Amino acid sequence: MATHVSCFNPGPAKVPKSVLKKAQDEFTNFQSTGMSVVELSHRSKDYAEINSQCEDRLRKILDIPSNYKVLFMQGGGTGQFSCLPLNIRRGESPVFDYIVTGTWSSKAAAEAKKYGKVNMVFPKPEKFTSVADEKTWKLDPEASYVYYCANETVHGVEVLNPPDTGNVPLVCDMSSNFLTCKVDVSKYGAIVAGAQKNFGAAGVTVVIIRDDLLDTAHPMCPIVMEYKTTAANKSCYNTPPTFCIYLIGLVFEWILEQGGVEAMEKCSAAKSKQVYDLIDKSNFYWSPVDPKYRSRVNIPILLGSPSGNADIENLFVQKATEAGLIGLKGHRSVGGLRASLYNAVSEEDTDRLVKFMIQFEKESAN
Numbered sequence: 001m002a003t004h005v006s007c008f009n010p011g012p013a014k015v016p017k018s019v020l021k022k023a024q025d026e027f028t029n030f031q032s033t034g035m036s037v038v039e040l041s042h043r044s045k046d047y048a049e050i051n052s053q054c055e056d057r058l059r060k061i062l063d064i065p066s067n068y069k070v071l072f073m074q075g076g077g078t079g080q081f082s083c084l085p086l087n088i089r090r091g092e093s094p095v096f097d098y099i100v101t102g103t104w105s106s107k108a109a110a111e112a113k114k115y116g117k118v119n120m121v122f123p124k125p126e127k128f129t130s131v132a133d134e135k136t137w138k139l140d141p142e143a144s145y146v147y148y149c150a151n152e153t154v155h156g157v158e159v160l161n162p163p164d165t166g167n168v169p170l171v172c173d174m175s176s177n178f179l180t181c182k183v184d185v186s187k188y189g190a191i192v193a194g195a196q197k198n199f200g201a202a203g204v205t206v207v208i209i210r211d212d213l214l215d216t217a218h219p220m221c222p223i224v225m226e227y228k229t230t231a232a233n234k235s236c237y238n239t240p241p242t243f244c245i246y247l248i249g250l251v252f253e254w255i256l257e258q259g260g261v262e263a264m265e266k267c268s269a270a271k272s273k274q275v276y277d278l279i280d281k282s283n284f285y286w287s288p289v290d291p292k293y294r295s296r297v298n299i300p301i302l303l304g305s306p307s308g309n310a311d312i313e314n315l316f317v318q319k320a321t322e323a324g325l326i327g328l329k330g331h332r333s334v335g336g337l338r339a340s341l342y343n344a345v346s347e348e349d350t351d352r353l354v355k356f357m358i359q360f361e362k363e364s365a366n
């Protein structure tokens, strides 16, 4: 195995080295407390400081308006598939609008069905390679919310512009593209994102939610899933994942040091352009996704022919792994390769990948 590794894992994924180093340096003695972060009481002053610093940094990065709460929850992105329909409800028999563009929004819609009626904004397509024309969408004006996934991690379909939903709150799963580009939070009722792709380790999920949506939970909503209770207790109703929250706070600090979300956006555009330029020039690599919706962060790639070739793809993954390029195998449900270019993946990592792809194509032609 190569000693210099570039990690393109889809999640859990790369964390900036300087963040890992800082966490390592502080691990056994956090800021002269004589204790590790994992040993601090979640009711202590030291932990309260970690929690509020983490929130402040995120508010600064995204310029989050004061009428939004920032919550740190457990249960992952999947937990939010249940939290959203359990918390954001209009009327006795709520309807939830779902824009389904891939695996993750499909799962979210299936879960929401347990808690109300799901209106599919357009029929589920056979293939997730594009998004149905907005003119064909059927939104329900009485819906509790409209849900979409900003970036489908498996299919590489990214929706950058928030859909216009009028007075119906817009709810978004940004798990795989959170903090990779600017977002106007005021356009959303709620934003949810798991940490393990762009801003830390698995175990904490960020929820950003507008104040007026805190009061509508189903009475049977489990208390740890209740947004209102989580907000009223500053994400400390029960023991929070303290180390994960500490770590995302360090990643937020790193993002601010790099120049904020603007710098992340620039870097994300440059990295993905390099890979797509190569794909578009070659007769060996193919992207199955409509160019209008190509993800900047998860790039599915087919090899050898426009429909892929499993033998060539397996060989690519094997050789890439030997060369220290890790995590490039496509999701088992779609095959091919997938390059995940999250925030911590550097332009240097991407250069290495592109050079490797060029070399592999040459070798395959011989």
Ligand SMILES: Cc1ncc(COP(=O)(O)O)c(C=O)c1O
Pocket (backbone or CB within 6 Å): 011, 075, 076, 077, 078, 079, 104, 149, 151, 152, 153, 154, 173, 174, 175, 176, 194
């Ligand atoms: C877009 C998206 N949403 C939700 C999830 C589910 O997250 P978790 O595994 O944390 O439940 C994932 C996981 O990869 C994801 O990519």
